[in-house]
Amino acid sequence: MNLILLAPEDLHAPHLARVRDPRRLRHLKEVHRAAPGDELTLGVLGGGIGRGRLLSLEAEEARFEVDTLDQAPPPALDxxxxxxxxxxxxxxxxxxxxxxxxxxxxxxxxxxxxxxxxxxxxxxxxxxxxxxxxxxxxxxxxxxxxxxxxxxxxxxxxxxxxxxxxxxxxxxxxxxxxxxxxxxxxxxxxxxxxxxxxxxxxxxxxxxxxxxxxxxxxxxxxxxxxxxxxxxxxxxx
Structure with a gap:
């Protein structure tokens, strides 16, 4: 998971996102070995890409402070x-x-x-x-x-x-x-x-x-x- 892909419903405030599904949480813990304070690449489904700071990583939820997601995704293959x-x-x-x-x-x-x-x-x-x-x-x-x-x-x-x-x-x-x-x-x-x-x-x-x-x-x-x-x-x- 080179991108933490957020669904629109994961965004709970202009600069706050919550991740709750077990697959992404497991990946954050076991592959990224993420810890609060880490910066990771985030994107929103159908939208832009940017950076976010992990605020907390618990058993059932991860919380991110989200910067502006204004980078375009890679060009499509035509x-x-x-x-x-x-x-x-x-x-x-x-x-x-x-x-x-x-x-x-x-x-x-x-x-x-x-x-x-x-x-x-x-x-x-x-x-x-x-x-x-x-x-x-x-x-x-x-x-x-x-x-x-x-x-x-x-x-x-x-x-x-x-x-x-x-x-x-x-x-x-x-x-x-x-x-x-x-x-x-x-x-x-x-x-x-x-x-x-x-x-x-x-x-x-x-x-x-x-x-x-x-x-x-x-x-x-x-x-x-x-x-x-x-x-x-x-x-x-």
Whole structure:
């Protein structure tokens, strides 16, 4: 937790904040080893970043004196990510990674090789998704939550929604065997599609390309989805 991220309800006066949830309190004690008088980086969800002084740290509450939170969060990554729904355990890590990298719009997509049972996972509950997004923001010292969309049907998404998304963005689909290597350092808005652990089937690749996506690859190595997503976003950004 490189940023103590405050919810608006944590602010109780112009210069006073209270943190009461067990996760943040535990992190303050065990990781930061914070003590009254310490200065830490604070941010408010959806707002600015600044510094605050820890006034007290008790079993059930931490109190901060808050300076002006007027610093802007890091710039967003101008890449929309469309990710075939990963396995539940991998989903949690992926949400944290892409949030930390600055993605602000993520669509979780059903494809042929996505197990239908994944859509019933507790990790897709709104509160669980929110928890992982918050962890990603804290890691990157960001305050702006990504927008998450669940697309449980491939064909309606590709035929009805994707063309509009690509009207002002360069579409890219990452898939082994594509002719074009992943570009570096894009200077234009983009939309990146990444398939599931077993890959996209040929029909899905064809449909994505027909909608306007260019096929790209990361080389000869076959990577886990969570590794590939981080590598792609880092290279494109």
């Amino acid at each position: 890449i929309e990510l469309v990710l075939a729904l990963p396995r539940p355990r991998m989903l949690a890590r992926s949400l944290e990674h892409v949030t930390a990298l600055g993605v602000k719009r993520l669509t979780l997509l059903h494809t042929r090789r996505v197990e239908k049972s994944y859509w019933q996972s507790p990790e897709l509950r709104p509160e669980k998704i929110h928890e992982h997004l918050i962890l990603g923001l804290e890691q990157a010292r960001d305050t702006r939550l990504p927008e998450i969309e669940l697309a449980t049907r491939f064909k309606p998404f590709v035929e009805d929604l994707l063309p509009g998304r690509l009207a002002a963005r360069r579409g890219l689909v990452a898939h082994p065997g594509m002719e074009q290597a992943c570009p570096r350092g894009l200077t234009e808005p983009a939309l990146l599609v990444v398939g599931p652990e077993g890959g996209l089937i040929p029909y899905e690749v064809e449909q994505l390309q027909a909608a306007g996506c260019e096929g790209i690859h990361l080389g000869e190595r076959i990577l886990r989805v969570e590794t590939a997503v981080v590598a792609l976003l880092a290279r494109l950004g």
